[in-house]
Amino acid sequence: MALLDTHKEDIERHLAKYPDKHSAVMPLLAMAQEEYGYVTQDAIGEIAGILDLDVTHIKGLIGFYTMLYDRPKGKYLLQICTDLPCALRGAEALSEHLCRKLGIQPGETTPDGLFTIENVKCVAACDCAPVMQVNGHYHENLDEEKLNKLLEDLRREAEVSEPAHYD
Amino acid sequence: MFEPVLTRNIHRPYSEKITTYLEHGGYNAVRKAFAGTPEEIIDMVKRSGLRGRGGAGFPAGTKWGFMPKDQDIPKIVAVNTDEGEPGTFKDREIVERDPHQIIEGVIIAAYAIGAGRAYVYIRGEFFLGVKRWIKAIADAYEHGFLGKNILGSGMNLDMSVHRGAGAYICGEETAMLESLEGKRGNPRLKPPYPAQVGLFGLPTLVHNIETLACIPHIIERGPEWFAGIGTEESKGPKIFSVSGHVNRPGNYELPLGISLREIIDEHAGGVRDGKRLKAVIPGGASTPILPANRVDVPMAFETLNAAGSQLGTGAVIVMDETTCMVEIARRLAKFFAHESCGRCTPCRIGSVRLYELLDRIEHGKGKPGDIETILETANGIDGLTFCPMGAALANPARSAIEHFREEFEFHIEHKGCLVKAVYSS
Ligand SMILES: Cc1cc2nc3c(=O)[nH]c(=O)nc-3n(C[C@H](O)[C@H](O)[C@H](O)COP(=O)(O)O)c2cc1C
Numbered sequence: 340m341a342l343l344d345t346h347k348e349d350i351e352r353h354l355a356k357y358p359d360k361h362s363a364v365m366p367l368l369a370m371a372q373e374e375y376g377y378v379t380q381d382a383i384g385e386i387a388g389i390l391d392l393d394v395t396h397i398k399g400l401i402g403f404y405t406m407l408y409d410r411p412k413g414k415y416l417l418q419i420c421t422d423l424p425c426a427l428r429g430a431e432a433l434s435e436h437l438c439r440k441l442g443i444q445p446g447e448t449t450p451d452g453l454f455t456i457e458n459v460k461c462v463a464a465c466d467c468a469p470v471m472q473v474n475g476h477y478h479e480n481l482d483e484e485k486l487n488k489l490l491e492d493l494r495r496e497a498e499v500s501e502p503a504h505y506d
Numbered sequence: 507m508f509e510p511v512l513t514r515n516i517h518r519p520y521s522e523k524i525t526t527y528l529e530h531g532g533y534n535a536v537r538k539a540f541a542g543t544p545e546e547i548i549d550m551v552k553r554s555g556l557r558g559r560g561g562a563g564f565p566a567g568t569k570w571g572f573m574p575k576d577q578d579i580p581k582i583v584a585v586n587t588d589e590g591e592p593g594t595f596k597d598r599e600i601v602e603r604d605p606h607q608i609i610e611g612v613i614i615a616a617y618a619i620g621a622g623r624a625y626v627y628i629r630g631e632f633f634l635g636v637k638r639w640i641k642a643i644a645d646a647y648e649h650g651f652l653g654k655n656i657l658g659s660g661m662n663l664d665m666s667v668h669r670g671a672g673a674y675i676c677g678e679e680t681a682m683l684e685s686l687e688g689k690r691g692n693p694r695l696k697p698p699y700p701a702q703v704g705l706f707g708l709p710t711l712v713h714n715i716e717t718l719a720c721i722p723h724i725i726e727r728g729p730e731w732f733a734g735i736g737t738e739e740s741k742g743p744k745i746f747s748v749s750g751h752v753n754r755p756g757n758y759e760l761p762l763g764i765s766l767r768e769i770i771d772e773h774a775g776g777v778r779d780g781k782r783l784k785a786v787i788p789g790g791a792s793t794p795i796l797p798a799n800r801v802d803v804p805m806a807f808e809t810l811n812a813a814g815s816q817l818g819t820g821a822v823i824v825m826d827e828t829t830c831m832v833e834i835a836r837r838l839a840k841f842f843a844h845e846s847c848g849r850c851t852p853c854r855i856g857s858v859r860l861y862e863l864l865d866r867i868e869h870g871k872g873k874p875g876d877i878e879t880i881l882e883t884a885n886g887i888d889g890l891t892f893c894p895m896g897a898a899l900a901n902p903a904r905s906a907i908e909h910f911r912e913e914f915e916f917h918i919e920h921k922g923c924l925v926k927a928v929y930s931s
Contacts, residue, residue, distance in 0.1 A: 365669065365688060403691065404670070406672035427751055428751075460590065466595060466748070475631070
């Protein structure tokens, strides 16, 4: 299924926002990613066609913007902040704990496809450090115990339903 | 007695809703502004002394005055909600909890400069913020505060949200405009400034949202009220985001000019675990580190410059006596090396070199001469880049070495940490 089949109205709404349709590339990429979990080759081709853009330009954007992915990631994207304010409150040790628990390194996905860990840049919640976003949802004032419980909850949730996507 | 205004609504239930905003006097400032001429509004903003809250501190009224007066040229307001400077978390709170305050500021700004279009650029990571922005804009349309012939004034204004996708540099105003045009966020060479050539080649007024949130209050209470708060060169209320080793991290709205020590000790509850203060970053990750003996400084643009740092975004990162300053410099360098857009060489290569040097010193592999190389590298970046990120990435390492050089020397000579050596003995 192409985006034009499933999201025609949304695409038109985005195009109408800008005097130059090239501006709609970011919303369309976000749309593709929400629909397919990542920006697929087909979606890149389709968006290039709709907006009259080069495929290489779009691939350049995916390379530049860290939230755009050109390959699948885990069902749960665990994005733990390790910038200074979080680091001052134990984020580094927490990130190591998370990696040990799941047996993977930042940037990797568990073999069952459930979890991807990323060390991300400041997400503007430094008053609740250390912080992690899970599929866009904030988990604050974390410690090892809370993290363990969160992982258990997510595993249980994944057994019964599709993960909630983005707050 | 100082009375918070920017954050006065955020603790009310359903503070994000337009009904809550209206119940507490919301959108009255728009009506008041429409009763005056655009020139009068610009003059009020000039007299208020308001300076940008996004980091650079440029006088807002002056920027409005730079916008071309020709009514036939379409103009744009671009709203900067990209907040990515480590330590800064004020904009997210305002957007999530009181978005109408910003919309009201945007309407007044658009009226004053004659803009018919506003774009909100928001960090992709702010999922709730995006939702709140979209809902607030839709409700403002429904109540006739956006769209055609706003409140019968004849003014038209359309507004929509553009989500970023993960890139700190897109907070820099010209990179933000590039990103809005569907490109990579590479800063543009200035001049021309956005007020002349901005989004889609049109004159564009770019503001941080805290700056815009000040506007309705300036209109309602008058520029003299605003200018009565603060110091000689830094006027009005400011939200200070306090993080790190304090008892009560959080956002505190206080008058500009308040002492840094008072923010830390009184408002944020002092250094936690009874430890002693060692150093503070007063204005977000890109501003120079101050040692503890310099915290009796008023939080204002001019006074922090004199103290060897900057007000920046007003994000106060507090570090206690157990903090290794080599590690602090290393971690900040890592952020900037990751976030360099890669367009100009001093930043692209220099940021990585700085990080490599600091990383090897931190891990006991530093060599004699490394400190000098760091300083040379930092000086070879600052002032030689397209955008101010060059200065930003030179600041942490340079200031850490300036104030805590012995820690760097110890790391190189003893292949270990001075602070750890002291605290584990
Ligand atoms: C590297 C870099 C990142 C920036 N990030 C932001 C940001 O996230 N939010 C913001 O409002 N301003 C940011 N700025 C400042 C903007 O370039 C610009 O000065 C500001 O948006 C103007 O609005 P103001 O006058 O209301 O402060 C950044 C600047 C630089 C150099």
